[in-house]
Amino acid sequence: MKFFHVKTVAETLEVIAGEFKPNRPPIEVSLIDALDMVLAEDVFSDEQVPHFARSTVDGYAVRARDTYGASDSLPAFLDVTGKIDMGKSAVQPVKEGQAQSIPTGGMVPDGADSVVMIEHVEEVDDLLNVYRQVAPGENVIRAGDDVEKGELVIAAGQRLRPQDLGVLSAIGKTSIRVYPRPIVAILSTGDEIVPADKKVLSPGEIRDINSITVATAARQCGAHVIYGGIVPDDYESFAKRAKDLFDQSDLLLLSGGSSVGTRDYTEQVMQSLGDPGVLVHGVSIKPGKPTIIAKAGAKPVVGLPGHPASALIIFHLFVAPLIQRLQGQKPAAYVSRISARISRNIASAVGRADYIRVKLEEREDGLWAVPVFGKSGLISTLVKSDGMVEISANKEGILEGEAVYVHLFQ
Known part of the structure; x- marks a missing residue:
């Protein structure tokens, strides 16, 4: 009966934001x-x-004012007074009417405020003919142009990219404090689920898809993954294996068993792991309504729908933000979305958010999102899709040609 108290997508995200944070202290690692x-x-x-x-x-290296008015027909004439070596200090200043040879990356000497390119000059003995004027600061990076002393270089919560590590190296950092990569454990349930390496299937059996898709999606989010295998629809074996994995991980994902069938033990198992227990039991969304989110101590536990497409969509919507929070990462809500126009009318029920899988097509008049229809048990619909479009709960649908945001799959 708890499905009569389903939460909206926004309410579910608020629960995640309010209840979960890193549950392991930061560590020091090399860049x-x-x-x-x-x-x-x-x-x-x-x-x-x-x-x-x-x-x-x-x-x-020159004083810009000494080049003003220089042209091919009327060059400026400067005395070459020295050469600056790469990696060495420029000890001799540049005075009025003087120039010094300088390589890319060389230190600009005192008195000089710009550099004229070698293509625009001609050196004859110690006399430099300058055929193009330069402005103050031209072809020069000034001290502190990249980073100023005391400047906030990177704020806490940033996922570190190669360029971030580069700037940390530039300011002399060799190690940095980061949050540990979350350990995500995945357990599949169901009497019909068999390992993916089973060659010949018996009637009624299906290979375990979700463990592969969810595990690799978790790795894309920066997590370490423990594959917990498959347990049958039996409470004792389910609860024991779930507890073992829960103790080893920062986040436990239970795949399958979140329907309202009589053999569904997922909620009982989640409650048994510790208080406060289940926080969300059902989300007003299609696909993925039978989603369960619980908290045991400080750790999150999520019951994913069994259907592969539903499970992966729910992962993108709720589990990815959870993994972000466990790493102390700032939300990046719109980083992976792109604007397009929908290629056809799509109806939707008011009061429920619909997520439509789409394929992107570049046409003469711009980018279009073409719906990829199929039931939530069909993993191939995701293979054919580039992302998904949200029809919010307060809309009855979207019209052909309407601008939409496509949330891109990684």
Whole structure:
């Protein structure tokens, strides 16, 4: 009867946001091992980057005012007074009417405020003919242009990308505090479910799809995964195996068994793991209504629908944000979505959010989202899809040509 008290998608996300946070303390790792991990502290720079003005081209360090008016027909003439070596200090200043040869990345000497490219000059003995004027700061990166001393470089909650690790290296960091990768355990249930490596199926048997799709989706979110195997629809064996996996993990996912059938033990097992127990039992969504979310101690437990398409859609909507929260990651609600137009009318029931699988097509008049219809038990519908379109609970559908957001599958 709890399905009469289903929550909306927004309410379910609010439960996740309010109830769950990292349940393991941060750890220190080297930068090379920190890719895709989530930063646990704000990082400020103790120095400027770069700490000296540098040239962005091969050329000559000059005072910009000495080149004003220079052209092919009337060049500016400067005295070449030195050469700046890569990786060495520029000790001799540039004075009025002077220039110094400088490589890309070389230190701009005092007195110079710009660099004229080597293509626009001609050196004859120690006299430089300049055929194009430059502006102050042209072809120069000034000290602190990249990072200022005391600047917040990366805020806590950022998933670390290669460019993030690069800037941390630039400010002298060799290790960083991050949240541990969450350990996600997956347990499949059902008398009809058999391992994927079974070659010949008996009547009524189906191979375990969800363990593979959900496990790999969890890895994409940065988690370590424990595959717990398959248990039959028997409470004792189900509860024992679930408890073992729960003790080893930060998040337990139970695949299948979340329907309202008489042999459904999922809710009982979730309640047995600890208080406060079930927080969400059913979501007003299609597909994926029989979704269960519980909390045992500080740990989340999720009962996923058994149908493969439903399970993966629910993963994207609710489990991915859960894994983000376990890593201390800031929400990234709109990072993986793109605007398109729907290719046909689609009806929907008011009061229930519908998620329609779509394939993207580039046409002469722009990007179109073409619905991929099929029942929630058909994994092939996801293979043919690039993402999904939400029809919100307050709408009766969407019309052909209407602009929609496509939430992209990774």
